[in-house]
Amino acid sequence: MKTIQLCFLWHMHQPYYTDPLTGSASMPWVRLHATKAYYDMAFLLDRFPQARSTFNFTPSLLLQLEEFSAGRVRDLFLEYAQRPATDLTPTEKAFLIRHFFSANWATMVRPFPRYQELLVKRGLDVHGQDLERLAKQFSTQDFLDLQVWHNLAWFGYGSLERFPRLAELRAKNRGFTEEDKQEVLALQQTAIRQIVPMYRALQDREQIELTTTPFFHPILPLVIDSEFTRRARPDLPLPARFHAPADAEAQVRRAVEYHTHTFGRAPVGLWPSEGSVCPEVLPMVSKAGIRWLATDEGILYRSLQMAGQAWNRHYHLYQPYRVGTDAQPLSMLFRDREISDAFGFIYHKTTPESAADDVLRRIRSLAFDIPLEHGIIGVILDGENPWEHYHDGGERFLSLLFQAFEGDGLHIGQGIRVRLNTVARALETAPPSQHLDQLHSGSWINQDFKIWIGHQEDNRGWDLLQHTRARLVELTPSLPPDRARAAWDELYAAEGSDWFWWYGDDFDTDYKQEFDRLFRTHLRNVWTYAGMTPPEILNQPLVEARTPQGLDLVHQPLAFITPTLDGMASNFFEWRGAGSINPTPPLGAMWKSEGLFSAIFFGFDREHLYLRLDLDDASAPRQEQCTADLYIGSGIQQYRLSFPLSAVGTETFLLARADESGVYRDVGSYSTICRRKILELGVPFKDLEIEVGTELRLTLTVSEHGMEIGRYPHHGPATFNRPDDDFASTMWRV
Structure with a gap:
């Protein structure tokens, strides 16, 4: 029977926030993530004993969990939470107003009426405001409720089920007492103390594999030699050479030692920080007892390219490789970027059922297409940050997913099945049959090190x-x-x-x-x-004090345009004066690895609205599966223009109008669209029933298999007015 091994690797990581000289940490993320993602994932695996997974804990995170469990370290947020609300100083009250709404508002604030009420009272944007003045609007009870909710909202489904008192306090909603607050903080401490034992128990019954990362999560190739940057990016300006291979060895060796001390078993697997690898890393990790490591599919692509091999994704990606020398044997696995990224960036936008169905659809398709009897699909991603974006913390989605593999695995017909497994066991079942002769030096982000140097x-x-x-x-x-x-x-x-x-x-x-x-x-x-x-x-700070700016860069049109809709940027002047929308993914704690567009332009003449999409060549295969919707309207007048991004079938777009209930009804099909090197389209203002001077809101969304994967602008629509005859002369005077 053809058997494909599906290997989840969940990466748990926090930097070392502790200042050992003061015994304190300024940031609360170890403590808050502990009661949500770290606890939830172990709890869920315990519920599905046949759902095997691999977990990667950075030693810098484990050390902080130990420090919090032992009470050796407290973070600043915890100190302000413990302070009796009646004793808060004006400065401390301002701190709470500024920082105690630090959570995903859609999933962790708005579902709780009192927490949402306090957010509305504070306001959504407090940058540049006098926080001490704003805090005077809050009563002592307001601050006490805020102290409780900032911690109560971070408990996930696992701790809520294990500690029923948390659900009672959530139901209470408001009017908390100092005793209530101390209960919440005490349960938080209890949950933190249970995390390592929970994972160790799962390991001891062979359900999960626990792996490590260099101790403080360094980019190992840059620590070995910062000049390795030039292998992928010879164009970057570099600092004076940093060359410390001894430090790199120490970070690996001490990671293995601390992991062994914590979990009672030495790790055999390694997720290099940010998937960062180079040939010089291999003997170091092998010497430390590591037997396999993983990184991104882009590294494999570049490595095969270096060796002069043509890329066949279904064949090359879904098998492990031998790397290094026979004297220091290592296996290497490469992550499926599309599936892995979908967990972090796509599935929280849809229902758990749709998300699970999409994962299973992808897995079934791959199982048929992989031309190997014993292939391995590596799904490797952040194991803590994605779940803040899911309304139930991902519980339903992951449960449906794990259920599908219960028993003997997922049978998909024609003698093919897919089984969940740990990476080490999968490698025993399907050991590498090929040697990777070349290894590209880079990370999982753009296969270089630019994020961290240059x-x-x-x-x-x-x-x-x-x-x-x-x-x-x-x-x-x-x-x-x-x-x-x-x-x-x-x-x-x-x-x-x-x-x-x-x-x-x-x-x-x-x-x-x-x-x-x-x-x-x-x-x-x-x-x-x-x-x-x-x-x-x-x-002296290395960064200038700055006020965070809006992430959506939208430039307004400056002149009328009348482009030829031929799908070609044949004339520089035909789009000169158009407005633009920044297509770069939002900045933040997570990186979306692949963009769809290199540029987005919009503009108009007196009678038409125009859109231009410059398609990113790197994502061409993905575009074939995507559809786009351009939403344009004002007030109750809302229209949608729908079209595929594929290279074929883009001869028309469909115009639809929203009725009073918000359901879009088809208006008609238009042929004023062309996709070749670029995609261009135009639609008459009169068909949108938009009068001169009307303020319009424009948003472009992109969907893959019915699920939204991109929105432009990212945080709010682009706004502009339908121009009048004086538009050109007005802009000229400006």
């Missing part, structure tokens, strides 16, 4: 790291062993990827300055443990 903020960080390390190397022989160990721990923490993730302009967050401060804190601690005064430069 921007001036990144490079300044690497320079500070290099300077601090060089001084520590000089001082180490003269230090007592305990202080040397503490100093090196802090240096290794500063080598973590997360600080560099937020430097530069690739991503943005409200906490960007805090990540910068934490990076420099770890470096300052190196000097302090070494008995030296930290240099003044470590007190």
Whole structure:
């Protein structure tokens, strides 16, 4: 029987927020994620004993769970939550107003009436506001309820079932007492203490495999030698060379040691931080006892390309490979990017049933198409962040998925079945039959290291790291062993990827300055443990203070346009003066790896509205499965233009109008559309019944197999007015 192994690898990770000199952490994410994703995933696997999975815990996360369990560390958010509401100072009240709504509003605030009421009272955007003045509008009871809800909303379905008192408190909704609050915080602590034992029990009964990552989640190739950047991106400006292979070995070795201490069993698998690999990593991880590692399919594609092999996705992707030497054998698995990314970016937008059906549809299709008797499908993704976006924390979706594989696996006919398995067991069943002769140096994001190096903020960080390390190397022989160990721990923490993730302009967050401060804190601690005064430069931020700006870059049209709708950018001037929408995925904690468009333009003449989509060549195969809907309207007048993105079948688009109940009724089919190198279309304003001067709202969505995978602009529609005859002269004067 043809058997395909489906291997889920859930990556659990948090950077090291702890400042060991003060015994405190500024950020609450270890504690809050603990009562949701970390607890929920183990709880759910316990409910489905045949649902095998692989989990990856970074040691930096495990260490913080241990610190919180033992009560050695408290975070700033917890301290403010524990403070009696009657004793809060104006500054502390302002902190609560600013930070205690830090959750996904749609799934973790709005479902709870009192929490939503407090959010409305505060307002949705408090940037630039006088928070202490705003806090005066809140009563002592308001602040007490806010302290409770900020923690109560972060409990997931697993802890809610294990601790019924939480459901009672949620039902109470408002008017909490200080005793209620202490109950919530005590149950939070109890849940944190149960997490490692829960995963260890699942491991001991062979249901899950537990794997590790270099200790503080560094980009290992950059720690070995920052010049490796040039292998994928020779164009990037780099800092002075950072070359510390000994640090890379230490991060791997200590990860294995701490993992073994925590779970009672040495890991045989490794997820390199951000899937970052290079040939020099292989002997290091093999020496540490690792037997397999995983990364992204893009690395495999580039590696085969280096070896002159033509890419056949169904054949190449769904099998493991031998890497390294016969003396240091390693197996390598590569993630299916499309399925893995769908968990994080797509499925929360639809129903659990539709999401599970789509996963199973993809798996069935692959099982037929994989030309191997024992293939492996690797679904590897963040195991904590996606579930905040699911209204039930992903419980129903994952339950339906695991149910489908109960018993002897998923039988799909023609002598084919798919079974859930851990990676190590799958490799025993289907060991590598091919050797990967070349290994590309890169990460799972664009198969390079640009996120973490090359921007001036990144490079300044690497320079500070290099300077601090060089001084520590000089001082180490003269230090007592305990202080040397503490100093090196802090240096290794500063080598973590997360600080560099937020430097530069690739991503943005409200906490960007805090990540910068934490990076420099770890470096300052190196000097302090070494008995030296930290240099003044470590007190200077690497990022400028900034107010987070809107993520949707929409430029308004500046002139009339009358393009030829031939699907070609044949004339520079035909779209000159058009408006544009930034197609780049939203900045944030998660990266969407593949865009559909390189540019989006919209514009008009006196009688027509025009749209142009510059299709990204890298996503051409995916476009064949996608449809687009352009929503345009004002007030109760709402229209939808629907068309496929495929290279064929884009000869017409369908115009539909929303009736009073919001259901779209077909109006007619239009042939004013063409897709060749680009996609262009036009529609008469009169057919949209839009008068001159009317304010319009425009949104473009893209769906794959009926599920939305993209929205442009990302956070709100583009707005503009239907122009009058004076538009061109008005814009000229401006």
